[in-house]
Amino acid sequence: MEMSQYLEVFIEESKEHLQTVNDSLLSLEKNPEDLTIVSEIFRAAHTLKGMSATMGYQDLANLTHKMENVLDAVRNQQIEVDSNILDIVFDAVDDLEAMVTDISAGGSGERNVEVVVGKLKRIEQGEKPADVQQSNDDSLNQDRMMETETESSQSETITDLDEFELTVLQESDERGFTNYQIVVELREDCLLKAARVYMVFEVLEQIGEVIKSKPSVDQLEEENFENTFSILIVSQESSEEIQSRVEKVSEINKVDVTEFSVNQFKEQSQYNEQTSSPDSEVNQTDSENETEATTSSVATMTPPQEKAEEPSKTKQQPSQNKTIRVNIERLDVLMNLFEELVIDRGRLEQISNDLNHTELQETVERMSRISGDLQNIILNMRMVPVEQVFNRFPRMVRQLARDLNKKVNLDISGAETELDRTVIDEIGDPLVHLIRNSLDHGIESPDKRVQHGKPEEGTLSLEAYHSGNHVFIEVSDDGGGINRDKVLEKAISNGVITQEQAKGLSNQQVFDLIMESGFSTADKVSDVSGRGVGLDVVKNTIESLGGTITIDSKLGEGSVFSIQLPLTLSIISVMLVEVQHEKFAIPLSSIIETAIVKKDDIMHAHNKKVIDFRGRVVPLVFLKDVLDVPVELEQGDYYSIVLVRKGDKMAGLVVDSFIGQQEVVLKSLGNYLTNVFAISGATILGDGQVALILDSNALIK
Amino acid sequence: MSENSLQDEKVIVFQLNEEEYGVPVQQVGSIERMQHITRVPQTSEFVKGVINLRGVVTPIIDLRTRFNLEEVNYNESTRIIIVYIEDMEVGLIVDEANDVIDIPSEAIEPAPEVVGTIEVEYIRGVAKLEKRLLILLDLPKILSFEEYKELKTVEG
Numbered sequence: 001m002e003m004s005q006y007l008e009v010f011i012e013e014s015k016e017h018l019q020t021v022n023d024s025l026l027s028l029e030k031n032p033e034d035l036t037i038v039s040e041i042f043r044a045a046h047t048l049k050g051m052s053a054t055m056g057y058q059d060l061a062n063l064t065h066k067m068e069n070v071l072d073a074v075r076n077q078q079i080e081v082d083s084n085i086l087d088i089v090f091d092a093v094d095d096l097e098a099m100v101t102d103i104s105a106g107g108s109g110e111r112n113v114e115v116v117v118g119k120l121k122r123i124e125q126g127e128k129p130a131d132v133q134q135s136n137d138d139s140l141n142q143d144r145m146m147e148t149e150t151e152s153s154q155s156e157t158i159t160d161l162d163e164f165e166l167t168v169l170q171e172s173d174e175r176g177f178t179n180y181q182i183v184v185e186l187r188e189d190c191l192l193k194a195a196r197v198y199m200v201f202e203v204l205e206q207i208g209e210v211i212k213s214k215p216s217v218d219q220l221e222e223e224n225f226e227n228t229f230s231i232l233i234v235s236q237e238s239s240e241e242i243q244s245r246v247e248k249v250s251e252i253n254k255v256d257v258t259e260f261s262v263n264q265f266k267e268q269s270q271y272n273e274q275t276s277s278p279d280s281e282v283n284q285t286d287s288e289n290e291t292e293a294t295t296s297s298v299a300t301m302t303p304p305q306e307k308a309e310e311p312s313k314t315k316q317q318p319s320q321n322k323t324i325r326v327n328i329e330r331l332d333v334l335m336n337l338f339e340e341l342v343i344d345r346g347r348l349e350q351i352s353n354d355l356n357h358t359e360l361q362e363t364v365e366r367m368s369r370i371s372g373d374l375q376n377i378i379l380n381m382r383m384v385p386v387e388q389v390f391n392r393f394p395r396m397v398r399q400l401a402r403d404l405n406k407k408v409n410l411d412i413s414g415a416e417t418e419l420d421r422t423v424i425d426e427i428g429d430p431l432v433h434l435i436r437n438s439l440d441h442g443i444e445s446p447d448k449r450v451q452h453g454k455p456e457e458g459t460l461s462l463e464a465y466h467s468g469n470h471v472f473i474e475v476s477d478d479g480g481g482i483n484r485d486k487v488l489e490k491a492i493s494n495g496v497i498t499q500e501q502a503k504g505l506s507n508q509q510v511f512d513l514i515m516e517s518g519f520s521t522a523d524k525v526s527d528v529s530g531r532g533v534g535l536d537v538v539k540n541t542i543e544s545l546g547g548t549i550t551i552d553s554k555l556g557e558g559s560v561f562s563i564q565l566p567l568t569l570s571i572i573s574v575m576l577v578e579v580q581h582e583k584f585a586i587p588l589s590s591i592i593e594t595a596i597v598k599k600d601d602i603m604h605a606h607n608k609k610v611i612d613f614r615g616r617v618v619p620l621v622f623l624k625d626v627l628d629v630p631v632e633l634e635q636g637d638y639y640s641i642v643l644v645r646k647g648d649k650m651a652g653l654v655v656d657s658f659i660g661q662q663e664v665v666l667k668s669l670g671n672y673l674t675n676v677f678a679i680s681g682a683t684i685l686g687d688g689q690v691a692l693i694l695d696s697n698a699l700i701k
Numbered sequence: 702m703s704e705n706s707l708q709d710e711k712v713i714v715f716q717l718n719e720e721e722y723g724v725p726v727q728q729v730g731s732i733e734r735m736q737h738i739t740r741v742p743q744t745s746e747f748v749k750g751v752i753n754l755r756g757v758v759t760p761i762i763d764l765r766t767r768f769n770l771e772e773v774n775y776n777e778s779t780r781i782i783i784v785y786i787e788d789m790e791v792g793l794i795v796d797e798a799n800d801v802i803d804i805p806s807e808a809i810e811p812a813p814e815v816v817g818t819i820e821v822e823y824i825r826g827v828a829k830l831e832k833r834l835l836i837l838l839d840l841p842k843i844l845s846f847e848e849y850k851e852l853k854t855v856e857g
Contacts, residue, residue: 340756582740627742667758669741669751672789672844677743682751682758690739690753 208235346686383418414464442479511551714800
C-alpha cells in the first residue's frame with residue numbers, strides 16, 4: 001500500500017485524537033465519576049490505536065493499547081480515577097505526542113516507552129499508583145521482557161499477532177463470528193500478482209474483515225512475495241462459501257480456508273518464542289527499513305510546519321465543512337504576488353487621477369474594489385484560530401499548579417478568535433511566560449487565599465477577542481496583585497529609577513517597570529519563573545510583532561496582562577503625510593485624528609510647544625526637526641497636526657500637509673539599516689518611490 | 702584565456718574622483734542609473750537613503766562621502782552599483798562604472814602603507830596593470846559605521 005498519501009492524514013488525525021484525549025482527561029479529573037468522559041477518551045484512543053497499527057507504527061499502537069486497557073478498567077469501575085493515575089496516563093499521552101511529532105518530522109515514531117508502559121500495566125493489574133511510581137525499576141525489567149516478546153513475535157508467520165489483533169479476534173469469537181485463516185496460492189505464470197492480491201482482498205472485504213496478512217499488505221502490493229500468501233479474516237460466512245468466492249478470482253492455483261483458533265494460537269506462539277529463528281529477525285529489520293525509507297521520503301515532500309495546521313478546526317465541524325489543505329508556503333507566495341499587485345494598483349490610481357480620463361478612472365476604481373475584496377480573502381486565508389495556541393495551556397496549568405501546590409482553575413474564552421498565522425507562531429512563548437508568571441507570582445497558595453477570604457481555588461483566565469483592527473489577548477488572575485511599593489523599592493535599589501522619579505509615577509508606569517530587563521519582584525526565585533528574564537522578553541516579542549502589552553493590577557485582587565496585536569503584519573492602512581518635500585506614512589492604528597491648528601493657538605509650557613486638544617494638553621512634535629528634514633518651505637499660519645497615541649499618552653505630530661489614507665505593503669529596510677530611530681519600515685508608493693513608515697511609539701515619551 | 706585564468710579575479714571597475722576601483726564581480730548584483738533616493742533620517746552621513754529596486758527597499762551608500770572625498774552633483778554618468786555583502790543588499794553611488802576586467806592574482810599587492818596617514822581598513826589591495834592602478838575594496842568594511850566615525854574624529 002502506498003502509505004505516503006495517508007501519512008499526512010494519519011498525522012493530522014492522530015493529533016486531533018490526542019487533543020481530544022488531553023481535553024477529556026482534564027475534564028475527567030474534574031468529574032472523576034463521569035464515565036461518559038472515559039468512553040470518549042476510550043473512543044479516541046481506540047481509533048488512534050487502529051490507525052497506528054494500520055500505518056505500521058507498532059510502538060504507538062502498543063502504548064495506546066496499554067493506555068486503553070487502563071481506561072477500560074476505569075470504565076468497568078475496576079479502578080478509581082485519581083490524580084496519580086491521571087499523571088501516569090498524561091505521561092503516556094506525552095509519549096504518544098512525542099511519537100507523532102517524530103513521525104511528522106520524518107522519523108520512525110519509535111520511542112522507548114518501557115517505563116510508562118510498565119506503569120500502565122501495573123495500574124491495570126490493580127496496584128496502587130503510588131506503588132507503581134516506586135517500583136519503577138521492577139516494571140522496567142518486566143517490561144523489557146515484554147518488549148522483546150512482541151518484537152520477536154511480529155516477525156513470525158500469520159500465526160503471529162499483536163495484542164490488538166488478538167483482542168479483535170477474541171471479541172469476534174464471542175460475538176459469533178468465525179476466524180479463518182486463508183492460504184492463497186497464485187499460479188506460477190501469474191503476471192500481475194499485486195492485482196490478483198487486490199482482487200482477493202476485495203472479495204474478502206465484502207464478506208468479512210481482514211485482520212492481518214502475511215506478508216504484510218505493503219509487501220503484497222510491491223509483489224514482494226513468492227506465490228503464496230495467507231490472510232486472517234473474521235467473517236460470518238462458511239468456509240466453503242469463502243473458498244468458492246476467492247476461487248472466482250482468476251489465476252489462482254489453490255485456496256485453503258481453515259478455521260483459526262485464538263487459544264491454539266496462544267499456545268503455539270509461546271512455543272514459537274523459544275524457537276524463533278534468527279532468520280525471521282532479518283526479515284523484520286528489512287521491512288522496518290522500508291517503512292523508514294517511505295516515511296522519510298514523505299517528510300521531504302511535505303514540510304512539517306504544514307502539518308501543524310489547525311487540527312482542532314475540523315474537529316468541531318467534522319463532515320459538513322469542505323476544506324482543502326494548502327501548504328502555507330503557497331499562501332506566502334500568493335501574498336507576495338498580491339503585494340506587488342497592490343503597489344501597481346496604487347500606481348494605476350495615481351496615473352488615472354493625473355490623466356483625468358473618466359473611463360479609465362472608472363475601470364481603475366472597479367479594479368481597486370475587486371482587489372480590495374481579494375485582499376480580504378487572502379488575509380482571511382492566513383487566519384488561524386488562536387485555539388491552536390491555547391490548546392496546550394490546560395495541561396500546562398494543571399502540571400504547574402501541581403508542581404507549585406496551588407489550586408488553579410483555568411478559564412479560556414474566545415479561543416475561536418482568529419489571528420494571522422505569523423502572529424500565531426510567535427505568540428505562544430510570550431503567553432507561556434505570562435501564564436507561568438501569573439501562576440507563580442500571582443495566585444497565592446491555598447491556605448493564604450483562605451486567610452484572605454478568597455476561595456481556595458484560584459482562577460486564571462485567558463481571553464481573546466477582536467476589536468477594530470486588533471486582537472486582544474488577556475491573561476488575568478485573581479491573585480495577590482502587584483505591590484506598587486515593592487516594585488518601586490526594587491526599581492530604586494536596582495537603579496532603574498531614582499527616588500524622585502518614583503514619586504511622580506502613575507500606577508500604570510510602576511507596573512510597566514516590571515517589564516524592564518533585569519527585574520524580578522519574587523522574593524524567592526523558583527523553578528517556574530522569577531529569574532528576572534521573563535517579562536522583558538515578553539514585552540520585546542510582542543513589540544516586535546507590532547503589538548503592545550499593558551498591565552493593570554489591584555493589590556489583593558489580581559492582575560490583568562493585556563496584549564494588543566495587529567490582525568496582520570504585511571499590509572497596513574496608513575495616513576500619508578508630507579513634511580517639506582518628503583513623504584511619510586503614519587499607521588492608522590496609532591492615529592486618533594487629524595487637526596489644523598492656528599499658529600496663535602499654540603501655547604508654550606516649559607519651553608515646549610503644546611496645544612489644547614479637547615481639554616487635554618498635548619505636546620507637539622515637529623517632524624521636520626525630529627527627522628532632520630531639509631527645510632525649503634515657509635511655515636504658514638496654520639499647522640497640520642496628526643494626533644497619535646501610545647497607550648493613554650498622546651502627541652501631536654506637526655506635518656506640512658495630509659495626502660490621504662492608503663493601504664500599503666510593509667517592507668523592511670533590509671538587514672543593513674536596522675534600528676533606525678522612529679522608523680518602523682518602508683513602503684513603495686504608487687509612483688515607485690519609497691516612503692518611510694513612522695513609528696509613532698518612538699516619538700511619544 | 703590563459704592557463705591560469707582560474708586564479709584570475711574578475712572585477713567591476715568604477716571611477717571615483719578620477720581614480721579606479723574594483724569590486725569582485727560575484728558580489729555585484731546589478732548596476733543602476735541614478736534614481737530618486739528617499740532619505741532616511743538619523744543614520745550615518747554616508748547613507749544617502751533607500752531606493753525601490755524592483756520592489757525591494759535597498760539602502761544606498763555614497764562612496765564619495767564614505768571615503769571623505771569632495772561631494773559633487775550627480776550627473777548622467779553617475780551609477781549605483783548594487784552589491785551583495787554577507788546577507789545584505791546595498792547600493793554604492795560611484796562616478797562612473799563601465800568596465801569589467803580580469804586581474805591575474807600576481808598583480809595584486811597589499812595596500813601601500815604611508816607614514817603619517819591612518820590605515821584605511823577597507824582597502825584590500827592594489828592591482829597593478831599596464832598603465833592602470835586599481836584599488837580593490839573590502840566591501841564588508843565599507844559598511845561599518847565604527848570605522849567611519851574613527852576616521853572622522855581623526856581627521857576632523
